[in-house]
Amino acid sequence: MSENTNDQKPLLSDIEVVRRIFTHIDNATTDLGKQSWQEPTDNYRSKERLESELKILQSRSIVFCPSSAIAKIGDYIARDVASVPLIVVRGLDGVARAFRNACRHRGVQLANGHGCTRALVCPYHGWAYSLDGSLRNIPHEQGFPDVDKATRGLVEVACFESNGLIFINQNPRADIEQDIACIPNLIPDNTRLLNSSSQIVNANWKLYLESSLEGYHIRQTHKSTFFPVQYDNLTVVEAFGQNSRVAFPYQSIEGLRGKEQADMSVDGRLTYVYHLFPNVVISTFPGCMQVNVLEPIDESTTRQHTYLVSGICESETVLLNGVTEGQNFAAKGAIEDLEIVLSAQQGLASKANEYLEFGLFESAIVRLHTHLAKEFERVSKAKEQM
Ligand code: FES
Ligand SMILES: [Fe+2]
Structure with missing residues (x-):
């Protein structure tokens, strides 16, 4: 099954996503992108490239x-x-x-x-x-x-x-309103900040970002954390504008078989990861959402700002305890991702690869690089005209 790559199409409803996931479970399939991608490793190592990416970040919403x-x-x-x-x-x-x-x-x-x-x-x-x-x-x-x-x-x-x-x-x-017109209402009005933090990651910001955008690594990287409760290489991937949404189902989604109705809740049964182009990822977890902003410091250093927000009131301690438990679990997986990302950064120094390969399962990353390349051209043209 091909992913929805039509940038203008609205995102699927939860029911539609769940149905698509059931089809994948039943057929041992996953969403496939339309093209693979080779991204030159120089684009992760070069100071000039990073300068251009900062120009892109400075020129848009x-x-x-x-x-x-x-x-x-x-x-x-x-x-x-x-x-x-x-x-x-x-x-x-x-x-x-x-x-x-x-x-x-x-x-x-x-x-x-x-x-x-x-x-x-x-x-x-x-x-x-x-x-x-x-x-x-x-x-x-x-x-x-x-x-x-x-x-x-x-x-x-x-x-x-x-x-x-x-x-x-x-x-x-810039036309801010046009930039953000396709972004849906991700964070309801009643949410409050539970906590925020910042950390330095010794890796290129794109290597770090890429680790959030595919489910192909679940079995290998998250052997004893996510894999036992999720699926190997099973995601629903959608495009909206320059952005993507990747749905990662948990096995508990089976509890929704035969109950697919408008008011059903996917909370705790799947995690949506929204990539808001270029450098922000918003993930849904039981009872809360995590907003991650990646700030490139240089070509091999990133500062990650994390904001955890929730609609649960301070008085609902049982529910909040559930959020803490879920976050502790997610944090274990995040440590596994971070180790891999740091290793990929080291791998760049080996100079083994002229480019990194992204396959059909990794289409949200292909979209990231496609749109970065377009933005790169736009910024270069604007510079020439100055
Ligand atoms: S008061 Fe700000 S620099 Fe002097
Ligand atoms: Fe991961």
């Missing part, structure tokens, strides 16, 4: 974090996006805004990490900015007769909140 990561007025997150330090903060009016993270006096960063504040105050000399970025106070202002406070607010970057996610775009000419 990308997910910054889930809305619930800055739920309250004054909540902020300060971190690099494609090597550019930004701060995203929720204003008094409830609107999330993004700014370049540099004071307009002598450029010091206004914040690091995350927190909640009433104003952004520079740690160097105390210039203070309101949550909407306007310059509110200059200590000993008489020393700056030429500074017009009204025009020295923080430098704003386009920021857009939609379907439970905050997107930013550093390109002033």
Whole structure:
């Protein structure tokens, strides 16, 4: 059975996905892409290539974090996006805004990490900015007769909140709404942030990303974790815009045989992995969703930002314990993936391969590289015209 590669077609409903999974179980098949792909290993090793990929990230709308990561007025997150330090903060009016993270006096960063504040105050000399970025106070202002406070607010970057996610775009000419039009409502309004963390991964960001996007490795890599409760090489793969969704069923999906109806729940019976092009992966787990943002640091280093969100209330401790259990289980699998990814990074140094092979089972990765190649061309053309 071929995967749905029509970018414009809506995603299948849960029932349709479940039916497709049953067909695969019954026939020992899986979704197949239409083409294989050879990606040059230089594209994982080259500094120039990484520079171009950062340009791609800087020129389009990308997910910054889930809305619930800055739920309250004054909540902020300060971190690099494609090597550019930004701060995203929720204003008094409830609107999330993004700014370049540099004071307009002598450029010091206004914040690091995350927190909640009433104003952004520079740690160097105390210039203070309101949550909407306007310059509110200059200590000993008489020393700056030429500074017009009204025009020295923080430098704003386009920021857009939609379907439970905050997107930013550093390109002033970009059409944000068009970029995100095909992204479905992934994160319901009632979700809250359970936790967030960051970690450095000593591997190229694409090697790391690729490990989430196929089920061909389940038997070999996850022998005693996922394989005993999932299936070997059985996924449903769909395209939406430049993005993909890969459904990984658990054997407990058998409990839905004969019960396929509109209100059935696939929670805990399959994991959907949404790849939001280029660098974000959102995965569904029982009672929660994990948002992973991959920030390329250099060609062999990635910073992974993880946000765990859930619609379960704080008072529902039994359900929350279930989430913790599920996450502990997923974390074991993630360690196995990480070991493989680090090994693949080392494998690049062997110079054995001019390219990496991606087969018909790995079509979400083929889509990633197809669209990256197109974006690469677009950015190169734009550069030539400058
Ligand atoms: S650099 Fe920020 S107040 Fe001086
Ligand atoms: Fe894996």
